Amino acid sequence: MPILTLAVKSLLNRRVTALLMVLSISLSVMLLLGVERLRTQARAGFANTISGTDLVVGARTGAIALLLHAVFRIGYATNNVSWASYQEIARHPRVRWTIPLSLGDSHRGFAVLGTNPDYFRHYRYARTRALELETGAPFADVYDAVLGADVARELGYRVGQSIIVAHGAVDAGVSRHDDKPFRVIGILKKTGTPVDRTVHVTLAGLEAIHLDWQSGMRVPGAAVSADDARSQDLTPRSITAFLVGLDSRTAVFHVQRFVNDYRKEPLLAILPGVVLQELWDAIGVAEQALLVVSALVALVGLCGMVTALLTGLNERRREMAVLRSVGARPRHIFALIAGEATALAATGIALGVGFLYLALFAARGLIQTRLGLSIEIGFPSPYEWLLLGAVLLASFVAGLWPALRAYRYSLTDGMTVHI
Amino acid sequence: MSAAVIEVRALEFGWAADRPLLRIEHLEIPAGQRVFVYGPSGSGKSSLLSLLAGVAIPQRGSLKILGTDLPGLVGGARDAFRADHFGIIFQLFNLVPYLSVRENVTLPCRFSTRRRLQVDGRGGADREATRLLEHLDLGVEARSGRAVTRLSVGQQQRVAAARALIGRPEIVLADEPTSALDSDRREAFLHLLFRECESEGATLLFVSHDRSLEGLFDRTLALADLAAPLPAAAS
Numbered sequence: 001m002p003i004l005t006l007a008v009k010s011l012l013n014r015r016v017t018a019l020l021m022v023l024s025i026s027l028s029v030m031l032l033l034g035v036e037r038l039r040t041q042a043r044a045g046f047a048n049t050i051s052g053t054d055l056v057v058g059a060r061t062g063a064i065a066l067l068l069h070a071v072f073r074i075g076y077a078t079n080n081v082s083w084a085s086y087q088e089i090a091r092h093p094r095v096r097w098t099i100p101l102s103l104g105d106s107h108r109g110f111a112v113l114g115t116n117p118d119y120f121r122h123y124r125y126a127r128t129r130a131l132e133l134e135t136g137a138p139f140a141d142v143y144d145a146v147l148g149a150d151v152a153r154e155l156g157y158r159v160g161q162s163i164i165v166a167h168g169a170v171d172a173g174v175s176r177h178d179d180k181p182f183r184v185i186g187i188l189k190k191t192g193t194p195v196d197r198t199v200h201v202t203l204a205g206l207e208a209i210h211l212d213w214q215s216g217m218r219v220p221g222a223a224v225s226a227d228d229a230r231s232q233d234l235t236p237r238s239i240t241a242f243l244v245g246l247d248s249r250t251a252v253f254h255v256q257r258f259v260n261d262y263r264k265e266p267l268l269a270i271l272p273g274v275v276l277q278e279l280w281d282a283i284g285v286a287e288q289a290l291l292v293v294s295a296l297v298a299l300v301g302l303c304g305m306v307t308a309l310l311t312g313l314n315e316r317r318r319e320m321a322v323l324r325s326v327g328a329r330p331r332h333i334f335a336l337i338a339g340e341a342t343a344l345a346a347t348g349i350a351l352g353v354g355f356l357y358l359a360l361f362a363a364r365g366l367i368q369t370r371l372g373l374s375i376e377i378g379f380p381s382p383y384e385w386l387l388l389g390a391v392l393l394a395s396f397v398a399g400l401w402p403a404l405r406a407y408r409y410s411l412t413d414g415m416t417v418h419i
Numbered sequence: 420m421s422a423a424v425i426e427v428r429a430l431e432f433g434w435a436a437d438r439p440l441l442r443i444e445h446l447e448i449p450a451g452q453r454v455f456v457y458g459p460s461g462s463g464k465s466s467l468l469s470l471l472a473g474v475a476i477p478q479r480g481s482l483k484i485l486g487t488d489l490p491g492l493v494g495g496a497r498d499a500f501r502a503d504h505f506g507i508i509f510q511l512f513n514l515v516p517y518l519s520v521r522e523n524v525t526l527p528c529r530f531s532t533r534r535r536l537q538v539d540g541r542g543g544a545d546r547e548a549t550r551l552l553e554h555l556d557l558g559v560e561a562r563s564g565r566a567v568t569r570l571s572v573g574q575q576q577r578v579a580a581a582r583a584l585i586g587r588p589e590i591v592l593a594d595e596p597t598s599a600l601d602s603d604r605r606e607a608f609l610h611l612l613f614r615e616c617e618s619e620g621a622t623l624l625f626v627s628h629d630r631s632l633e634g635l636f637d638r639t640l641a642l643a644d645l646a647a648p649l650p651a652a653a654s
Contacts, residue, residue, distance in 0.1 A: 006518075013517030318512050324474070325509070326582065327502020327530030329495055 003332050006323075007339035014312070018344060021305045025348025028294075028301035029391055030355045033384055035294040037360070039287045040381070046280055049193045050243075050272050052124030053099075054252050057081065057089065057259050058241035060266035064282075067275045070101055070241040072194050073111035077103065080238035085265055089244070092258060094251040097122045099243040102206055102236060105165050105177075110151045112165050112199045114206035114236075120146075122245055125193045135159050136186030139202050142230060145182040146200040149190040159184050165201065165209060177209040180226040204234035244269070298391055302398045305344055309337065309402040313409070320410050334407040341399020342392070349388055353380070422486075423447045424589060424622045425471065430480030432466055439478070441466045443645045448622060450589070453613060455633045456626045458642035464626045467642070468592050471624070472505055473497035485589055502531035506583025506621065508596040513579035514567040520560055523567055524548040524581045527588075534586025544585070551581040555611050572599045573608065580612050584619050591616055593625045597632070609635055 011018040050071050058066045059079030068074040090098045099122055102114035120131050120138045136159040138146060147157055157163070162181040182201055190196055208229040212219050224232070246255060252271060259269035320333050328336075360377050380388065427446040433439040441463035448454055458464045469475035470482060474497075476490045483489070485504060492500060506527070514523045525544040528535045538547040552561040555577040560570060567575065576596050583591050593612070597605040609632065616623045625636065633639045 006515075009522075010517045319515055322509070322513060322515055323526075324498075325472070325501075325505075325507040326527040327498060329498040329530075331495075332530070 003328075003335045004339050004343075007336050007343055010336070011340055011343060017308055017312070021308055021344050022348045022351060024301045024304050025298075025345055025391075025395070026350075026352035026355060028298040029349050029352030029388070030359070032291075032294040032298050032387060032391070033353065033356050033380070034359070035290050036384055036387060037356070039291060041376075042287065043280060043284070045192055047273070047276055048126040049276065050123075050125060051127050051129075052122070052245060053243045053272050054246045054249065055244040055256060055259070055269045056241060056272050056275075057244060057267055057269045060268045063268065063270045063275045064279055066241065066268055066270055067272060067279065069103065070243070071272065073103060073113070073198060077240045079266075080240055081242065081267060082238050082265060083236055085262065085267065086239055086242055088264075089259060089262070089267075090242075092255060094246050094248070094255055095244055096247045097245040099123060100203060100236075100239045101241045101243065102203055103240045105167055105206070107151075107163055107165050107199045108155060110148070110155075110197055110199050111194075112201055112206075114201050114203045114239075116203055119200065123195070123243070125191055125195070129191070131191065131195065132189045134187045134189045136184070138186055139200075140185065141183070142202055142204045142208055142234065143180065143182045143226065144185040144202060144205070146186040146188060147184055148188055148196040148198045148200070150196040151199055152184075152187040157184055157187070159187060163199070165199070167213065179223065180205075180209045180229065203236050203239070207234040207236045208232075299394070301348070302345070302391075302395050305341060305395065306398045306401055309341060309399070310405065313337070313402055313406055316406075317409055320406060324410055328410075330407050330410045333410040334403045336403075337406045338396065338399045338403035341402065342396050345392055345395030345399075348395075349391055353388070422450065423483075424450045424452075424485060425624075426481075426483040428481045430470070430477045430482055432463075432470055432475065432477045434466070434475075441470070441642070443467075443480070446640070446645055448624070450622055451617075451620060453616065453623045453635075453637045454625065455636035455639045456624060456642065457628070457630055457633065457639060458626070459628050462642045464628070464642065465594065468507075468594055468624075468626060471590075472507060472592060473501050499531070502527060503533040504589050506585075506588045506591040508576065508579045508583050508591070508593040510595045510598055511572070512575075513582075513596075514570075514575055516566075516568050518567065519564055520552065520557070520567055520570070520578055521545060521548045523578055524552060524561075524585055526582060528586055531586060534588065537586040547585055548581065551584055551615070552578070554615060555581050557581070573604050576600065576608060577611065580608075580615065584615050584621065587619050587621070589620075589622060591621045591623045593623065595627045595629075596625075598627070598629065602631075605632065606635070 056066060056070050058070055059077060059081055061078055065075060069077050086098070086100060089095065097118060099119045100115055103111060105112040117139050123131050133146075134149065136146070145163060151157065161184045163184060164176050164178045164181050167175040167177060182205060188195065208226070211224045211229055211232060244255065246252060256269045256271070259267050323333065323336075357377065364377065425446065425448040427443045429445075430441070430443045431439050432441045456464065456467065466475065470477055471484065473484075473489045473492070481488065484500070487500065489497060489500065515526065518526070525548050528538055528544045535544065538544045541547050541550075549558070549561055552558060557574060557577055560574060560578075567578065570578065576599075579596065583593075597608055600608060612623070613635070
């Protein structure tokens with residue numbers, strides 16, 4: 001098509017304007033695609049918070065409340081699960097492993113989680129990844145603590161350091177368990193999950209620091225020293241929740257019913273994957289708003305292009321008359337302008353995709369270490385191709401306006417143009 | 420005498436139907452003639468060129484170009500006819516600014532199959548463009564690849580002449596192409612144009628309001644003489 005080479009040459013002749021148009025389109029495409037990338041990665045990251053766990057069990061409450069508390073350490077548990085019930089469910093023939101979770105205390109704003117070595121053995125995230133130690137070792141002693149990556153980084157803690165746990169969520173003077181400090185024995189690698197912001201201690205240690213406490217207060221005169229506590233029975237009376245792994249996925253509903261129908265106390269078992277999805281659906285509105293905003297930015301980019309093309313049209317009437325005089329038909333003039341718009345958009349889109357990949361490669365390491373989000377740099381997904389196609393189509397449609405105008409000019413002007 | 424290239428009878432035309440601007444009772448132009456069409460500003464010179472090139476359609480009368488009833492063709496066919504059989508030179512700004520000198524000259528070959536075939540018979544569009552440009556003393560400019568907007572007005576008009584002549588169209592329409600040139604350059608340009616029209620066998624229709632050049636042509640037509648008095652003007 002001879003007219004397309006004309007379109008390209010015409011654009012090259014006006015390269016500053018063309019470059020600006022291409023740049024604005026490419027930036028908006030980069031934004032659109034970048035937001036879409038982050039959105040899917042964030043959703044995947046969210047779904048990857050907890051894996052391999054078949055059920056989360058806690059005292060009866062809302063499913064989302066239980067998930068938020070047990071997995072994200074957000075909110076409070078209204079009730080606990082008795083140790084006896086936990087033991088009984090853990091002995092269920094289909095249960096392969098359990099991880100007890102005891103929450104409620106904090107350390108300088110970070111949640112303190114009481115658990116046992118099974119946590120490091122069975123906890124999985126991002127489908128199959130196990131927790132790994134950056135330095136140190138898992139629990140050995142009653143007063144051992146293992147820190148999440150963010151806790152260690154933000155507070156500048158190292159292995160061997162001793163830390164004081166505070167009662168409740170507020171870390172202030174009187175509520176500190178300062179008579180029984182914990183010793184940091186290990187620091188975990190970054191996971192990109194709430195594990196990074198958790199101080200892990202032993203269940204026994206948690207029990208020990210509460211021996212001489214009642215109803216959130218130190219019992220006067222009943223002080224038990226850290227070493228004396230070791231000789232006492234440190235089996236907790238209750239825990240907040242526990243994670244359950246089954247011998248087979250097919251047992252999920254069976255065991256869930258068993259827990260929900262448990263007679264001795266009201267318990268709730270949830271499927272974490274299902275509730276995570278529900279939770280994402282609830283908070284996913286924000287990410288969709290983000291996508292809408294970036295789509296609007298793409299629209300602004302196209303508007304800029306149409307404006308520039310329309311503005312340039314008047315001074316090009318002479319050029320069109322010349323083309324008409326050498327035999328170009330009105331539809332050639334139409335194709336010239338529409339072709340320019342499409343060529344601009346296609347270049348802008350290609351450049352935008354290029355920019356995005358450059359940015360992803362450049363920022364990949366930073367995003368991994370800072371946010372724990374592992375960015376996979378692959379070819380655009382079918383949905384992304386769809387977005388790109390939509391931008392190209394929109395620019396073609398937008399280009400029809402100046403093209404139609406040029407078409408009308410070329411019909412009315414013919415070969416005589418008032419200069 | 421050769422057959423008429425242009426044949427007009429009882430033609431009436433106005434951009435608005437109720438206000439006729441141009442009226443031609445009878446006009447016949449034989450092949451190969453160099454015709455000077457004189458008319459003062461506003462006498463309908465541009466309208467005549469638009470009619471002949473098939474861009475405008477007369478309200479009344481017949482218009483035959485090379486034996487073809489031009490107003491009888493549909494729009495696309497008229498565009499194709501124009502591309503095949505006409506070379507057109509404007510008063511000013513003849514060139515497409517984003518194309519090179521040679522690309523400007525070969526432009527009609529992109530739109531007209533007939534003219535493409537003509538130049539193919541002579542070794543291709545580029546070669547033919549080079550040849551025409553050299554004949555019009557633009558060999559250096561064609562080779563230098565200089566932007567057409569950097570050429571002088573006289574050079575630009577000669578490039579336009581080469582474009583009008585490429586692929587041997589039968590008719591060259593020139594709409595005051597010399598009005599922006601100095602008087603001595605005008606004659607030089609005309610002589611070059613005549614020479615090339617003659618060697619390509621083209622009929623030349625040269626429209627101007629400046630009578631100083633008419634002596635160089637085979638025949639002069641005054642637009643006013645072609646039109647019988649209009650009823651409105653007569654009263």
